[in-house]
Amino acid sequence: MKNRNATKPRNYPLSELQSHNPDHVLEIVLETVLQFLTSRRDRNAASLVCKSWWRTDALTRSELFISNCYAISPRRVVSRFSRILSVTIKGKPRLADFDMLPADWGAHFSQWLTAFSTAYPWLEKVHLKRMSVTDDDLSLLGDSFAAFKELVLVSCEGFGTPGLAAVATKCRLLRVLDLEESLVDINVSDYSGIVDWISCFPEGETHLESLVFDSVFSPINLEALEKLVARSPSLKRLRVNGHVKIFHLYRLMHIAPHLTDLGTGSFDVPEDTEDDELVFESPFAASKSLVCLSGFRDILPEYLPDIYPVCGNLTFLDFQYADIIDTDQIKSVVSRCHKLQTLWVRDAIFDEGLQVVAQTCKDLRELRVYHLHASDGVEAPVSEVGLEAISRGCRKLQYIMFFCQRMTNAAVVALSRNCPNLVVFRLCIIGRYMPDALTQPPMDEGVGAIVMNCKKLTRLDVSGFLTDRAFSYIGKYGKLIRTLSVNFAGDTDLGLKNVLQGCTNLQKLEIRDGPFGDGALCCGLQHFYNMRFLWMSSCKVTRQACQAIAQTLPHLVLEVINTAQDPVDDVELLYMYRSLDKPRDDAPKLVTVLH
Amino acid sequence: MNEMTRNERESSEERKLELRLAPPGVENWFNTSNNNKQRAYDYDYDYESKLSLGNFLHFPSNKAIVVKGKESSSSQTCCPKSVELQNGDNKVTAVSNTSQKRTAPGPVVGWPPIRSFRKNLATSSNSKPSPPESHTQQHNKVAGKKPIDNFGKGLFVKINMDGVPIGRKVDLNAYDSYQNLSSAVDELFRGLLKAQRDSSSCGGNKEEEKVISGLLDGSGEYTLVYEDNEGDRMLVGDVPWHMFVSTVKRLRVLKSTELSAFTLGTKQDKIPT
Numbered sequence: 071m072k073n074r075n076a077t078k079p080r081n082y083p084l085s086e087l088q089s090h091n092p093d094h095v096l097e098i099v100l101e102t103v104l105q106f107l108t109s110r111r112d113r114n115a116a117s118l119v120c121k122s123w124w125r126t127d128a129l130t131r132s133e134l135f136i137s138n139c140y141a142i143s144p145r146r147v148v149s150r151f152s153r154i155l156s157v158t159i160k161g162k163p164r165l166a167d168f169d170m171l172p173a174d175w176g177a178h179f180s181q182w183l184t185a186f187s188t189a190y191p192w193l194e195k196v197h198l199k200r201m202s203v204t205d206d207d208l209s210l211l212g213d214s215f216a217a218f219k220e221l222v223l224v225s226c227e228g229f230g231t232p233g234l235a236a237v238a239t240k241c242r243l244l245r246v247l248d249l250e251e252s253l254v255d256i257n258v259s260d261y262s263g264i265v266d267w268i269s270c271f272p273e274g275e276t277h278l279e280s281l282v283f284d285s286v287f288s289p290i291n292l293e294a295l296e297k298l299v300a301r302s303p304s305l306k307r308l309r310v311n312g313h314v315k316i317f318h319l320y321r322l323m324h325i326a327p328h329l330t331d332l333g334t335g336s337f338d339v340p341e342d343t344e345d346d347e348l349v350f351e352s353p354f355a356a357s358k359s360l361v362c363l364s365g366f367r368d369i370l371p372e373y374l375p376d377i378y379p380v381c382g383n384l385t386f387l388d389f390q391y392a393d394i395i396d397t398d399q400i401k402s403v404v405s406r407c408h409k410l411q412t413l414w415v416r417d418a419i420f421d422e423g424l425q426v427v428a429q430t431c432k433d434l435r436e437l438r439v440y441h442l443h444a445s446d447g448v449e450a451p452v453s454e455v456g457l458e459a460i461s462r463g464c465r466k467l468q469y470i471m472f473f474c475q476r477m478t479n480a481a482v483v484a485l486s487r488n489c490p491n492l493v494v495f496r497l498c499i500i501g502r503y504m505p506d507a508l509t510q511p512p513m514d515e516g517v518g519a520i521v522m523n524c525k526k527l528t529r530l531d532v533s534g535f536l537t538d539r540a541f542s543y544i545g546k547y548g549k550l551i552r553t554l555s556v557n558f559a560g561d562t563d564l565g566l567k568n569v570l571q572g573c574t575n576l577q578k579l580e581i582r583d584g585p586f587g588d589g590a591l592c593c594g595l596q597h598f599y600n601m602r603f604l605w606m607s608s609c610k611v612t613r614q615a616c617q618a619i620a621q622t623l624p625h626l627v628l629e630v631i632n633t634a635q636d637p638v639d640d641v642e643l644l645y646m647y648r649s650l651d652k653p654r655d656d657a658p659k660l661v662t663v664l665h
Numbered sequence: 666m667n668e669m670t671r672n673e674r675e676s677s678e679e680r681k682l683e684l685r686l687a688p689p690g691v692e693n694w695f696n697t698s699n700n701n702k703q704r705a706y707d708y709d710y711d712y713e714s715k716l717s718l719g720n721f722l723h724f725p726s727n728k729a730i731v732v733k734g735k736e737s738s739s740s741q742t743c744c745p746k747s748v749e750l751q752n753g754d755n756k757v758t759a760v761s762n763t764s765q766k767r768t769a770p771g772p773v774v775g776w777p778p779i780r781s782f783r784k785n786l787a788t789s790s791n792s793k794p795s796p797p798e799s800h801t802q803q804h805n806k807v808a809g810k811k812p813i814d815n816f817g818k819g820l821f822v823k824i825n826m827d828g829v830p831i832g833r834k835v836d837l838n839a840y841d842s843y844q845n846l847s848s849a850v851d852e853l854f855r856g857l858l859k860a861q862r863d864s865s866s867c868g869g870n871k872e873e874e875k876v877i878s879g880l881l882d883g884s885g886e887y888t889l890v891y892e893d894n895e896g897d898r899m900l901v902g903d904v905p906w907h908m909f910v911s912t913v914k915r916l917r918v919l920k921s922t923e924l925s926a927f928t929l930g931t932k933q934d935k936i937p938t
Contacts, residue, residue, distance in 0.1 A: 168775035251780070333671065441777060500777045557776070582775070 100126045110135045143651040144185035155194045161201035174658045179203045187214035195220035208233035212240025220246040227253045230266040238270035248282040268414040270296040280307035284333045289313040290533045300325050309333025312367040315340050323353040334365030352376035364388030371395045381406035388414040392441045401426045412436040417451040424456030428463025441473035454481035461488040471496040476507035482516030484525035496531035518543035531555040541565035545572025555580040563590035570594035580605040588615035603647040620664040628664040661664040824916035826854050837910050843902050851877040888921045
């Protein structure tokens with residue numbers, strides 16, 4: 071019984087209720103109650119109670135979350151759920167971002183779109199992560215869904231400006247168009263095929279609330295962008311690409327003074343600007359609403375002071391692309407950001423910059439210190455000193471990602487003690503197998519302290535010189551860990567065994583360049599159905615073991631890649647995931663799908 | 666044998682992991698956190714009973730079995746097959762084999778985990794070809810500024826100088842030789858450098874602007890280096906001009922004394938004094 075007006079609950083007059091049999095009444099009551107369950111985990115639990123609850127959930131669920139696009143077939147999804155309004159699909163595993171999968175690996179959106187276009191005509195939102203999307207897909211999307219409102223493409227590829235133009239033209243109710251880290255036109259060598267998609271938005275007022283295109287490589291029609299912003303009264307979030315220079319950015323800010331989230335594009339002046347023209351009145355001083363700031367792709371340091379007035383309001387600052395500025399300049403910004411909760415910054419901030427952060431940003435929840443390329447001649451721009459300072463100053467820290475060239479156990483232990491609310495700990499020590507920089511033993515004790523003291527930890531990403539001891543700690547204490555990434559670490563199979571048997575909530579396991587082999591892999595046979603996926607690359611797993619596992623566990627798919635010329639036993643990459651579908655047929659030649 | 670008894674004792678009680686330093690792979694790590702108190706060496710046997718795998722699974726046995734003295738004996742009694750499966754070519758070692766890997770040199774795919782497009786995006790507008798004119802817009806003038814053509818035809822690269830926080834940009838197409846470039850750099854930074862010196866010399870005698878010379882041959886106080894499209898740092902002046910222009914991404918004016926501290930590209934074999 072499909073209801074076109076899917077957002078409203080169905081109203082049942084009392085007389086109608088009285089005339090139905092008790093079972094049917096129960097279902098109606100259940101429907102009314104279940105609509106208050108929005109979390110997918112709650113819904114999943116409810117659907118397992120009994121058949122009628124399963125049926126009711128299937129009829130009333132409006133948000134679909136597919137965490138692995140190959141775990142289930144579109145046909146099956148569509149036949150179970152009939153009134154979906156919002157879809158989230160994740161495709162490739164995370165390490166695909168670092169060129170560890172062949173380019174044509176898969177995760178195509180097309181087959182899903184084909185199924186949705188007929189089954190869910192009232193679909194409003196599509197969120198895709200690491201999927202392959204084509205221009206034709208985007209065009210079909212615009213044609214199929216009359217009420218379409220939100221398109222979010224994170225780390226997707228395969229489409230270009232023609233696809234964007236199709237969306238802009240056809241989706242008249244569009245509120246959100248976010249292209250985060252999606253490589254649009256990255257391979258375009260000349261701009262002759264570029265479509266002016268900004269001009270394709272319909273005339274008149276738009277419903278746009280969020281427009282994010284900072285990763286689109288091609289230039290855009292700046293005049294059309296100004297007009298678009300001028301006729302989008304609901305626009306709150308605007309992140310422009312590097313082709314928008316300061317002059318235009320400031321004009322946009324004047325046109326849209328109520329922005330809460332701004333991506334500043336290049337924050338640079340056009341190349342042939344004369345010196346005496348470099349005076350712009352900064353609209354930042356007048357901005358009361360801005361709380362999120364990012365961009366700064368080609369930042370010209372002279373303009374940095376322009377943003378000072380707004381720093382005191384910022385809760386989110388993404389400075390990771392600010393390439394040309396130095397530590398003092400970063401400090402000058404950060405020292406003004408008293409309310410900052412999220413900071414993404416390059417390691418050019420140096421330890422002294424991190425100390426300023428520790429002194430100023432007492433509310434900090436998330437810190438990411440990125441490493442883009444080698445800092446000029448400096449050996450260790452950030453180190454244990456900076457980490458320790460952060461731990462002392464930012465006690466509310468929940469998420470930390472830290473690229474560094476040296477680290478000590480003591481600093482990591484201090485972090486675990488000072489910031490017990492850590493949920494995510496990602497430490498990337500760039501040199502491989504690096505031990506404690508001061509005292510030389512492995513980084514085991516640091517990792518152990520993190521899992522022991524941070525009782526809410528759900529994501530752990532480790533590197534550096536680690537032995538089996540570290541993994542025994544992880545297995546023993548990391549009971550809430552759902553995501554674990556292991557890079558160039560471990561001693562013997564025992565390490566992996568401890569993890570597979572100890573981490574009862576483990577969903578995603580990524581291991582690269584580890585010594586673990588078949589014996590360790592087999593320790594997880596009881597757990598693999600509970601996991602979303604397992605990634606093992608450059609380990610010591612053999613093809614026979616993979617074949618045996620595939621035969622033993624029928625709902626497990628093992629994708630094996632071996633690029634060596636000779637048919638060697640060793641598997642270079644194993645990507646294993648549970649699936650209710652038959653194995654996929656769109657894998658490239660390099661990938662062997664075992665089942 | 667003593668080890669065996671101790672382990673038996675310890676494994677049956679709640680055992681806190683002591684933080685201590687020890688060589689890796691030597692001690693016995695029994696996983697006692699499982700509710701069923703499964704012992705490490707028993708897992709092969711356990712799999713046979715729980716999942717009815719039978720003995721057709723041809724896995725090489727767990728390396729850990731050899732590590733623990735007790736296990737090999739017990740596994741021989743409980744699951745003789747798994748010991749048989751220990752292939753000769755699967756060398757099971759109790760010693761860490763990371764020592765071989767620690768010396769592994771050379772770049773590795775995907776490490777460090779930095780998305781390649783991040784590196785590209787950081788220098789986005791400089792390395793792209795000049796786009797067609799049709800996208801150029803006519804802007805309204807603001808306070809007398811001339812209309813800004815966003816897509817200039819010059820080859821602009823950033824240039825930074827040691828000691829000067831503000832970087833500049835130079836249009837390499839405007840020069841046809843290293844000498845011209847050197848003079849341009851001198852003019853560009855002379856004033857800025859003087860301003861820096863004035864401000865740091867506590868208002869003392871204001872010197873005349875000093876000419877920045879010897880950028881290319883190492884004879885001056887500063888030397889000109891550049892970063893090429895492979896990310897290597899090179900001395901300016903070694904390759905033909907047109908080759909330089911096609912590979913240069915950024916320029917830097919370094920103090921000559923600092924030169925040895927930086928790694929230069931392999932093409933260089935002369936290092937100025």
